[in-house]
Amino acid sequence: MAKLISNVSPHFSGKRTTQNIMLDVIIALIPAAIASVVIFGLRALLVTGVCVATCMAAEFLFEKLCKRDNTVFDLSAIVTGMLLAFNLPVSIPIWQAVIGSIAAIVVVKQLFGGIGQNFANPAITARIIMLVAFAGSMSNWTSPVKWGKTVYETDVITGATPLAAAAKGQTDSMPSYLTLFLGNHAGCLGETCAAAIILGGIYLLARGVISWHTPVAFIATVALMSFICGKDVLYQLLSGGLLLGAVFMATDYATTPSTKWGKIIFGVGCGLITILIRFWGNLPEGVSYSILLMNLLTPYISRLTRQKPLTGGVKV
Amino acid sequence: MKLHGIKVPHKKNTADSKPVRMTVPKTVTIPMSMHIGKPAKPIVKKGDIVKVGQLIGEPDGFVSSAIHSSVSGKVAKIDEMTSSMGMKVQCITIESDGEQSLYEGIKAPEVTDFESLKTAVKASGVVGLGGAGFPTFVKLSIKDLEKVEAVVINAAECEPYITSDTRTMLDNSDYIFKGIDALRKYMKVSRFIIGIENNKKQAIEKLKELADKTDDVEIHVLPSIYPQGGEKVLVFNTMKRVIPKGGLPLDVGAIVINVTTLSFVGKYLEDGIPLIEKCITVDGSAIKDPKNMIAPIGTSIADLVEAAGGYKCEPRKILYGGPMMGIAVPSDAEPVLKNTNAIIAMDEKEATPKKTTACIGCGACMSHCPFRLDPREIARAYKLDRGEELEKLCVDLCMECGCCSFVCPANRPLVQTNKLAKIKLRAYQTKKKAEAEKEGK
Numbered sequence: 001m002a003k004l005i006s007n008v009s010p011h012f013s014g015k016r017t018t019q020n021i022m023l024d025v026i027i028a029l030i031p032a033a034i035a036s037v038v039i040f041g042l043r044a045l046l047v048t049g050v051c052v053a054t055c056m057a058a059e060f061l062f063e064k065l066c067k068r069d070n071t072v073f074d075l076s077a078i079v080t081g082m083l084l085a086f087n088l089p090v091s092i093p094i095w096q097a098v099i100g101s102i103a104a105i106v107v108v109k110q111l112f113g114g115i116g117q118n119f120a121n122p123a124i125t126a127r128i129i130m131l132v133a134f135a136g137s138m139s140n141w142t143s144p145v146k147w148g149k150t151v152y153e154t155d156v157i158t159g160a161t162p163l164a165a166a167a168k169g170q171t172d173s174m175p176s177y178l179t180l181f182l183g184n185h186a187g188c189l190g191e192t193c194a195a196a197i198i199l200g201g202i203y204l205l206a207r208g209v210i211s212w213h214t215p216v217a218f219i220a221t222v223a224l225m226s227f228i229c230g231k232d233v234l235y236q237l238l239s240g241g242l243l244l245g246a247v248f249m250a251t252d253y254a255t256t257p258s259t260k261w262g263k264i265i266f267g268v269g270c271g272l273i274t275i276l277i278r279f280w281g282n283l284p285e286g287v288s289y290s291i292l293l294m295n296l297l298t299p300y301i302s303r304l305t306r307q308k309p310l311t312g313g314v315k316v
Numbered sequence: 317m318k319l320h321g322i323k324v325p326h327k328k329n330t331a332d333s334k335p336v337r338m339t340v341p342k343t344v345t346i347p348m349s350m351h352i353g354k355p356a357k358p359i360v361k362k363g364d365i366v367k368v369g370q371l372i373g374e375p376d377g378f379v380s381s382a383i384h385s386s387v388s389g390k391v392a393k394i395d396e397m398t399s400s401m402g403m404k405v406q407c408i409t410i411e412s413d414g415e416q417s418l419y420e421g422i423k424a425p426e427v428t429d430f431e432s433l434k435t436a437v438k439a440s441g442v443v444g445l446g447g448a449g450f451p452t453f454v455k456l457s458i459k460d461l462e463k464v465e466a467v468v469i470n471a472a473e474c475e476p477y478i479t480s481d482t483r484t485m486l487d488n489s490d491y492i493f494k495g496i497d498a499l500r501k502y503m504k505v506s507r508f509i510i511g512i513e514n515n516k517k518q519a520i521e522k523l524k525e526l527a528d529k530t531d532d533v534e535i536h537v538l539p540s541i542y543p544q545g546g547e548k549v550l551v552f553n554t555m556k557r558v559i560p561k562g563g564l565p566l567d568v569g570a571i572v573i574n575v576t577t578l579s580f581v582g583k584y585l586e587d588g589i590p591l592i593e594k595c596i597t598v599d600g601s602a603i604k605d606p607k608n609m610i611a612p613i614g615t616s617i618a619d620l621v622e623a624a625g626g627y628k629c630e631p632r633k634i635l636y637g638g639p640m641m642g643i644a645v646p647s648d649a650e651p652v653l654k655n656t657n658a659i660i661a662m663d664e665k666e667a668t669p670k671k672t673t674a675c676i677g678c679g680a681c682m683s684h685c686p687f688r689l690d691p692r693e694i695a696r697a698y699k700l701d702r703g704e705e706l707e708k709l710c711v712d713l714c715m716e717c718g719c720c721s722f723v724c725p726a727n728r729p730l731v732q733t734n735k736l737a738k739i740k741l742r743a744y745q746t747k748k749k750a751e752a753e754k755e756g757k
Contacts, residue, residue, distance in 0.1 A: 004634055004646060014724075116677050253678040306693075310687045310713070311561040311710060311713065
């Protein structure tokens with residue numbers, strides 16, 4: 001008889017793997033991807049494709065260079081690529097998208113040790129890097145394409161994002177709730193269509209990939225604060241990157257707390273910072289910054305909200 | 317409050333297989349340590365003729381256990397072998413004469429009070445048959461019987477594959493209640509709780525029928541959430557009490573006893589035949605015809621599997637016990653022990669562990685731990701050699717149930733790290749104690 005395999009128990013393992021978790025996230029992002037093509041035309045697909053391909057290539061090459069295990073097949077680079085693309089305007093020059101993707105994977109993720117070791121969300125951080133580096137093209141908003149006419153039309157009509165319009169008090173260019181819900185307005189690729197993001201969020205919840213705590217705490221805080229500040233609550237919830245951030249980015253495993261209360265604190269913190277920036281900051285939108293700032297606080301929140309071991313000694 | 321746990325595949329393929337008594341193997345190898353505590357001392361020598369049920373190893377010290385011959389025949393050798401736990405242990409090899417003639421001295425024990433019950437249980441050589449192997453009479457050595465509010469009978473059998481306890485409940489239910497009768501009479505306990513997972517419908521029905529005839533036996537049907545059969549988990553779910561860290565069930569007024577152990581005690585009080593054979597579930601992807609077998613203790617796994625119909629393909633991993641907490645043995649020459657309730661043989665596919673990848677910080681390990689430990693932090697503190705932090709993280713609470721490793725999407729060996737961390741914590745505590753004593757002087 002051949003030598004028997006001997007390892008420490010358990011000798012069974014569950015069905016969940018990093019790869020199928022990432023696959024679930026990709027599936028959850030597909031409605032938003034489809035929406036982005038419908039709203040902004042085929043160039044949306046090109047931008048997403050470039051970001052995904054660059055992220056995968058950057059991951060592969062960097063790991064080869066550092067002689068690390070190849071993690072391209074855990075699909076996390078695809079998720080990063082898709083999320084970054086969803087945070088870019090459709091008119092972004094391709095070379096800038098490439099640089100952003102490389103920054104996400106190499107600087108934010110791999111330099112800190114690869115999957116699970118990064119302290120900040122790669123897509124969010126790369127977006128912020130791009131906002132600083134390419135301020136012009138990052139705020140060059142494009143109105144939705146007119147399908148049926150010329151899809152590949154290059155001269156784009158620039159339009160204000162709903163939040164920018166609201167911040168400037170241009171009430172006449174503020175879209176209706178239905179338009180916001182369906183996403184037929186200027187904005188980043190994947191953030192405009194609330195319906196698609198909610199659909200993805202429901203899928204992730206149903207599959208047990210994310211828990212409700214962070215998104216609900218995040219969105220509820222924004223709603224409550226908007227109400228207190230006398231702003232249009234629904235308008236604040238449906239515009240900007242709030243839903244995309246709350247569902248997909250504030251629920252990233254490595255960069256957010258994993259206890260129930262930790263998640264709630266994280267969500268509330270994100271909501272407060274978002275409101276601060278939106279209402280009193282110089283920028284129209286603050287979701288990315290809020291998540292990045294809360295990412296930095298994650299180790300402290302985790303320490304504060306540690307789960308208490310069941311040491312007993314008292315009747316329950 | 318609810319304890320966390322996981323849903324594991326049940327794989328109770330052999331629940332309907334009535335145990336088959338195997339033909340006596342040519343030789344049996346009986347280790348002197350099949351229990352927690354000090355190994356027994358051999359009292360026979362090479363060439364001696366022994367009979368079934370004859371004492372061959374006597375308990376050495378308080379926490380130890382008597383060991384009896386499981387066959388009749390001649391002692392072929394007494395030598396030291398490495399056990400599957402990695403310790404050197406003396407083993408008595410007996411060549412069977414095939415007669416299985418019973419030792420003359422065997423007779424039903426005379427039990428008149430708690431003391432004589434304990435003496436009888438000690439003489440029977442019974443240990444915790446659920447898998448732990450803790451000598452039962454030590455568990456029963458209670459100074460203050462008043463403290464015992466209830467006896468919790470562990471019939472959860474939460475490990476996948478294993479059905480030997482189920483068979484006990486179906487085939488020997490009378491003995492379980494005889495055991496209960498003895499405890500009621502001599503220990504003056506008036507509350508018995510049988511904790512059983514809801515995936516054993518037939519056994520529940522049978523036990524309910526018998527429990528209806530008494531007024532102090534409750535059948536507590538539990539959801540099939542692993543690790544329902546863990547001592548602390550069971551006491552919590554049946555009595556809503558938390559056994560303190562480092563404490564015993566008795567600290568919260570409970571005695572936990574495995575259903576097969578209790579059934580054995582009931583039977584022993586009637587016929588006086590010590591623990592010499594076990595009902596064992598033989599299953600797994602490398603087994604041709606999974607079934608329950610009754611095997612003499614000391615039978616090699618190879619002989620047992622052969623008697624059960626053999627391997628379907630070459631086994632790549634063989635376990636004592638179930639897949640969640642079972643111990644992988646080095647070869648199938650290892651003997652069946654007192655506390656073996658299953659032999660699981662796995663084929664290449666089932667046996668090969670998945671590749672370990674980087675932790676993605678999902679927190680699943682933490683949110684599934686019944687005792688709410690944080691295996692990620694434990695692993696970190698272990699790696700950084702921080703004894704103090706391990707103490708704070710209560711790694712010594714870990715029962716190694718395997719939930720964390722099971723749910724880990726990165727397939728990290730968290731149980732292994734916890735085991736190592738426990739050793740590190742003990743070393744740290746010993747050192748701390750020594751230093752404190754030094755300062756005290």
